[in-house]
Amino acid sequence: MFNTIMEKVQAKTPLVHSITNYVTVNDCANIILASGGSPIMADDINEVDDITSICSSLVINIGTLNERTIKSMAAAGKKANKLGHPVVFDPVGAGASQLRNATAAMLLKEVKFSVIRGNISEINFLASGSSNTQGVDASATEAVTAANIESVITLAKAFAQTTGAVIAISGATDIVADSGRSYIIKNGHPMMSRVTGSGCMLTAVIGSYIGANSDKILEATAAAVAAMGFCGELAYEKLGELNGGTSTYRMLLIDYMSKLNAQTLKDGAKIEIR
Amino acid sequence: MFNTIMEKVQAKTPLVHSITNYVTVNDCANIILASGGSPIMADDINEVDDITSICSSLVINIGTLNERTIKSMAAAGKKANKLGHPVVFDPVGAGASQLRNATAAMLLKEVKFSVIRGNISEINFLASGSSNTQGVDASATEAVTAANIESVITLAKAFAQTTGAVIAISGATDIVADSGRSYIIKNGHPMMSRVTGSGCMLTAVIGSYIGANSDKILEATAAAVAAMGFCGELAYEKLGELNGGTSTYRMLLIDYMSKLNAQTLKDGAKIEIR
Amino acid sequence: MFNTIMEKVQAKTPLVHSITNYVTVNDCANIILASGGSPIMADDINEVDDITSICSSLVINIGTLNERTIKSMAAAGKKANKLGHPVVFDPVGAGASQLRNATAAMLLKEVKFSVIRGNISEINFLASGSSNTQGVDASATEAVTAANIESVITLAKAFAQTTGAVIAISGATDIVADSGRSYIIKNGHPMMSRVTGSGCMLTAVIGSYIGANSDKILEATAAAVAAMGFCGELAYEKLGELNGGTSTYRMLLIDYMSKLNAQTLKDGAKIEIR
Numbered sequence: 082m083f084n085t086i087m088e089k090v091q092a093k094t095p096l097v098h099s100i101t102n103y104v105t106v107n108d109c110a111n112i113i114l115a116s117g118g119s120p121i122m123a124d125d126i127n128e129v130d131d132i133t134s135i136c137s138s139l140v141i142n143i144g145t146l147n148e149r150t151i152k153s154m155a156a157a158g159k160k161a162n163k164l165g166h167p168v169v170f171d172p173v174g175a176g177a178s179q180l181r182n183a184t185a186a187m188l189l190k191e192v193k194f195s196v197i198r199g200n201i202s203e204i205n206f207l208a209s210g211s212s213n214t215q216g217v218d219a220s221a222t223e224a225v226t227a228a229n230i231e232s233v234i235t236l237a238k239a240f241a242q243t244t245g246a247v248i249a250i251s252g253a254t255d256i257v258a259d260s261g262r263s264y265i266i267k268n269g270h271p272m273m274s275r276v277t278g279s280g281c282m283l284t285a286v287i288g289s290y291i292g293a294n295s296d297k298i299l300e301a302t303a304a305a306v307a308a309m310g311f312c313g314e315l316a317y318e319k320l321g322e323l324n325g326g327t328s329t330y331r332m333l334l335i336d337y338m339s340k341l342n343a344q345t346l347k348d349g350a351k352i353e354i355r
Numbered sequence: 356m357f358n359t360i361m362e363k364v365q366a367k368t369p370l371v372h373s374i375t376n377y378v379t380v381n382d383c384a385n386i387i388l389a390s391g392g393s394p395i396m397a398d399d400i401n402e403v404d405d406i407t408s409i410c411s412s413l414v415i416n417i418g419t420l421n422e423r424t425i426k427s428m429a430a431a432g433k434k435a436n437k438l439g440h441p442v443v444f445d446p447v448g449a450g451a452s453q454l455r456n457a458t459a460a461m462l463l464k465e466v467k468f469s470v471i472r473g474n475i476s477e478i479n480f481l482a483s484g485s486s487n488t489q490g491v492d493a494s495a496t497e498a499v500t501a502a503n504i505e506s507v508i509t510l511a512k513a514f515a516q517t518t519g520a521v522i523a524i525s526g527a528t529d530i531v532a533d534s535g536r537s538y539i540i541k542n543g544h545p546m547m548s549r550v551t552g553s554g555c556m557l558t559a560v561i562g563s564y565i566g567a568n569s570d571k572i573l574e575a576t577a578a579a580v581a582a583m584g585f586c587g588e589l590a591y592e593k594l595g596e597l598n599g600g601t602s603t604y605r606m607l608l609i610d611y612m613s614k615l616n617a618q619t620l621k622d623g624a625k626i627e628i629r
Numbered sequence: 630m631f632n633t634i635m636e637k638v639q640a641k642t643p644l645v646h647s648i649t650n651y652v653t654v655n656d657c658a659n660i661i662l663a664s665g666g667s668p669i670m671a672d673d674i675n676e677v678d679d680i681t682s683i684c685s686s687l688v689i690n691i692g693t694l695n696e697r698t699i700k701s702m703a704a705a706g707k708k709a710n711k712l713g714h715p716v717v718f719d720p721v722g723a724g725a726s727q728l729r730n731a732t733a734a735m736l737l738k739e740v741k742f743s744v745i746r747g748n749i750s751e752i753n754f755l756a757s758g759s760s761n762t763q764g765v766d767a768s769a770t771e772a773v774t775a776a777n778i779e780s781v782i783t784l785a786k787a788f789a790q791t792t793g794a795v796i797a798i799s800g801a802t803d804i805v806a807d808s809g810r811s812y813i814i815k816n817g818h819p820m821m822s823r824v825t826g827s828g829c830m831l832t833a834v835i836g837s838y839i840g841a842n843s844d845k846i847l848e849a850t851a852a853a854v855a856a857m858g859f860c861g862e863l864a865y866e867k868l869g870e871l872n873g874g875t876s877t878y879r880m881l882l883i884d885y886m887s888k889l890n891a892q893t894l895k896d897g898a899k900i901e902i903r
Binding site: 326 | 377385395405607611613
Binding site for chain 3: 103106107110111114115120121122123124125127128131132135149331332333334335336337338339340
């Protein structure tokens with residue numbers, strides 16, 4: 082499966098329109114490029130329609146939302162819907178402020194998302210209206226564990242049912258589900274949580290993968306999640322050799338994405354289908 | 356002293372709300388994380404109150420201020436004051452434009468800062484209303500030297516007296532003072548001035564340290580200054596081995612912050628108390 | 630020639646005012662510093678006049694333009710013109726949206742540029758009003774080749790004649806021309822196109838070089854283009870040793886700029902004058 086998905090990304094070089102936060106935007110652009118896509122960041126209300134029109138997919142990330150860009154997110158999302166382009170949503174910090182909550186609710190109402198990716202606290206909040214969100218990181222009390230994984234899968238499938246989107250929940254174990262099927266992905270490394278933007282970067286890679294595989298959103302999302310996690314493992318191995326810290330690790334994450342191919346991903350992916 | 360301060364950062368993982376410039380924001384977020392804190396960047400006037408409320412400290416940096424974010428800075432600062440959260444101010448480029456000068460003056464009036472950190476030109480300007488500010492770097496004619504260090508300490512203590520804030524002046528020799536005591540810190544390396552944002556990063560680390568040590572603002576600020584400078588020394592040593600340039604050096608700065616512990620800092624800190 | 634140009638940058642440390650996109654702004658600031666200049670990013674309409682006044686040159690890059698910053702670009706450009714400061718324009722994505730097209734046209738009308746740097750698609754669009762712009766990267770169908778280089782040079786000279794600016798067209802072969810002379814520069818490496826912002830960084834370095842050589846805009850621009858391309862070659866060599874990917878490559882680009890001197894550039898530059 083992954084072979085075809087990655088090959089299509091390489092073959093099509095999908096243009097990915099991103100309206101994202103200014104904290105991790107450079108990493109997101111570079112990892113889109115590394116993954117085989119081509120990034121365009123544009124957030125003025127007067128150009129989002131034009132830019133989305135020439136792209137293959139749209140990424141909306143509310144990490145540093147503001148009054149001006151919220152309008153652009155909604156407009157770009159609607160335009161992408163009209164054109165049939167896949168749209169991925171990263172509800173960074175949902176639960177942490179009224180503005181984020183209201184914006185996420187508005188976007189979920191106005192835009193039909195193909196994929197929603199967040200940590201368990203963010204997805205919990207969107208799905209149930211409550212969570213223990215602590216800033217932009219997942220709450221420890223909500224971590225996905227062997228004990229609660231079945232209920233998390235149930236949550237993901239139910240939220241997929243409600244929204245029509247593929248739901249990707251990031252954590253030590255990643256879950257990617259639509260209303261019927263789910264993938265359990267055990268790639269990744271705890272070091273990834275010590276880099277600002279590893280979640281945003283994953284969302285960006287999903288944007289790239291679904292841009293070239295709009296007919297296989299669930300598989301493409303699972304492939305992107307496995308790819309990012311596998312790069313996290315490779316980066317950690319190399320980090321030991323280099324005796325580096327968190328900033329070297331960030332660089333290695335993007336490095337490995339730029340060097341990944343379908344065969345190495347196939348060998349490295351730890352995926353279970355339920 | 357430093358043992359306790361660093362241990363508290365590690366133990367509490369303080370959430371640090373930052374309203375900062377878009378040039379160095381990624382480095383600031385990553386170094387907050389590396390130092391043991393957890394960064395949240397949020398600058399919309401409609402969410403700064405909520406975000407500041409769930410955080411332990413607030414960083415205000417005017418590096419790329421604009422009409423919209425200036426209001427958010429004031430609002431967040433007032434809210435943090437109301438909640439008793441420590442607030443650190445980085446008056447980037449104070450003296451370089453009327454807008455920066457007026458904004459710094461407004462913020463000093465509206466917000467009670469726990470720490471003000473800048474280079475000597477910026478602090479000179481804030482304290483006396485005049486300086487030889489050359490853009491965002493310190494003017495060479497104002498460098499802190501053996502010859503003028505006593506007068507710089509006097510300036511720092513007087514400005515601490517006026518503002519009620521701990522004053523941190525960065526340079527070849529760093530000075531951290533409240534109205535009564537001062538620390539002279541001789542850590543650091545000239546290479547740090549060849550990286551954009553080494554000052555912003557220090558301010559971010561101060562935000563992290565004071566977030567976990569709000570009862571010891573002076574000591575926590577001194578510890579952060581020594582930590583950053585010591586990382587600058589370690590990074591320079593390693594840079595020689597790697598035969599790298601300024602961008603490798605930037606990465607190493609954050610790397611070493613992520614690897615620092617209380618014992619190595621204690622051994623490496625070059626601090627004198629006056 | 631290059632000896633004098635680089636020496637002047639080192640000697641003068643020109644302050645470079647940049648109004649640029651938030652995607653690559655950190656790389657731009659760091660490479661200005663690495664090249665011997667000093668960066669100031671400032672985009673509020675209420676301070677651009679002040680900031681431009683204390684600087685030696687101005688960089689305008691429309692990569693993530695918005696309604697607010699477009700006004701600041703025009704104001705800063707006019708002020709720099711009044712003061713006789715050189716101004717370089719990077720029309721990122723010209724041709725990709727009506728807003729970019731209208732903004733580029735407005736800026737070309739309101740501001741007298743010293744240098745305009747873009748890829749062939751962007752320059753084609755500005756010069757002739759049509760192109761095959763695909764997002765922010767050059768269209769493959771428009772690549773500069775041995776077969777069409779003469780016509781590209783003719784285009785560059787004609788557009789230089791119309792605008793009074795030096796025209797720099799980036800690609801596998803770079804062309805730098807005024808209305809009378811042209812430089813053909815064969816430095817560089819294809820890997821540069823796998824890093825987001827290698828074009829923006831080149832524009833930033835041009836800003837630094839012309840800031841210290843406002844009497845030799847054509848030569849300084851050619852030197853900057855050769856310098857960036859040569860760093861791309863050196864970085865690629867080292868990348869092989871390190872077995873790194875695209876993110877390591879980005880770091881090495883800036884590293885080599887920080888280590889470059891007049892002699893190594895003279896030895897490495899592959900320039901032909903026509």
